[in-house]
Amino acid sequence: MMIRPKGGGKKMGHTLLEVRDLKKHFKVKSGILHAVDGVSFTVEEGKTIGIVGESGCGKSTLGRVILHLHERTDGQIFFNGEDISDVSHSKLQELRSDMQMIFQDPFSSINPRKTVSSIIGEPMKIYHTCSSKAEYREKVLDLMNTVGLESRVYNDFPHELDGGKRQRIGIARALAIEPKFIICDEPVSALDVSIQAQILNLMMDLQEARGLTYMFITHDLSVVKHISNDICVMYLGTAVEKSPTNELFQMPLHPYTKALLSAIPIPSLHHRRKRIILKGEITSPVNLKKACRFAPRCVYATDRCHCEEPELREVRPGHFVQCHYVEEINCGAASQDR
Structure with a gap:
């Protein structure tokens, strides 16, 4: 069974969820673990934002903080224009009817x-x-x-x-009280490939029929391409690139995003994508210093990258990248039509 093309969806334009500089730190034996560290994005009603990155980058923690399954360390969360960063128990119960979650493992998440x-x-x-x-x-x-x-x-x-x-x-359980927003935490990663397509098609059908808004968390870029309108790429707790889905696949700008895309297999015996093999050690998320977190694995890194943290900035309309040298790396393509 094939995944059908994603439809245009309902053109609503209303921002349902906004996350501003959201942080979640955990105290561990050796210091402070920066699970989510300054992530910002918006999701329009009836649309889907894909959150991608390798295991341990903070994707699932981000979703749980938005739903108050973990309480934030800092930052703000707005739902339907209302600040829900700090809510009472009664207000949280009310929010639960509008915000639900589909978990990764379909067996351990049900009784x-x-x-x-x-x-x-x-x-x-x-x-x-x-x-x-x-x-x-x-x-x-x-x-x-x-x-x-x-x-x-x-x-x-x-x-x-x-x-x-x-x-x-x-x-079905997530839909039971007719929510507006659903966080999908790797909902197909534990399923067979043939079943994955069925579940993705079902979720897209439900979105069109009910006007649902999704936050789709996954490590599989080939999956997120079919369901998302926008994609946020995370690395060690931060967003390193945010862009509309089509533009991200056609013109990735961050070195980490390029490496992720190069790992997507092509189902052909005659054409092979050139793989970008990342080398170097992954930075520990505990007691992080003010530096580019991808620098130890980046071939373009300079001394500046190891001592100064880059900001997430808009280098094309709607396309944000966290890199000091994004224009130089992409030969000026990122600054065109700005």
Whole structure:
């Protein structure tokens, strides 16, 4: 099964989520771990932002901080124009109905002791959205049909189903209270390739039908290309490049982004993409100094890179890069039509 082309989506133009200089630091035995360190972006209603980067770059932590599963160290979070950086317990419960999450592992994220219907219907019970058992059953069955689950598995347990069906349960549970915004934390990485395409197509169909806004976290650039309108590339807790999806794939400007794109396999025996092999040690995220975090692995790094942290700046309309020498590296292409 192929992933269908992404549609244009609803042209709403309204900013649903805005993150400003968001930080999350953890105290560890050896000092302060900078998991997320000054990330900023916006997401328009009905659109998808892809968050990509290698394991340990802070993608999942960023999503959890936005949902207040981890409390931020610094920065601001705005949802639908309202500052939700610090919220009371009652306000957080209210936000939960508008902001949901689909987790990476479809088995460990659901209760193995509950049936399919109980898992999907639990948010409805918490928020008292059904007035009778008949309405509850009808809504659960409707959600199951929406995500492609047969009614015969209504009373089945998760261990009786395959990975694709389990992830459909997670999607149905996230949709149960009709949220506006869903964080998708590597929702297809634990699935077979053939099932991945089905789940991605389902998520794009749901977005078009319900006007959903996604934050899609993944390490797989070939996947994020199909579903995202914009992409933010993270490295060691920071955003090193942000751009509309098409432009990022056609004209990557940061050396790290170029290396990531070069690793995408081409399904051809006759054409091979030239791989960029990164060398050097990955900087420890503990007790970071003010320097470019990619410098130890960058062939263009100078003394300045090792002692001065670059800022994320707009080098083309809507295209932001965190690099001192982005214009020189790309022969001036980045500064055209600025």
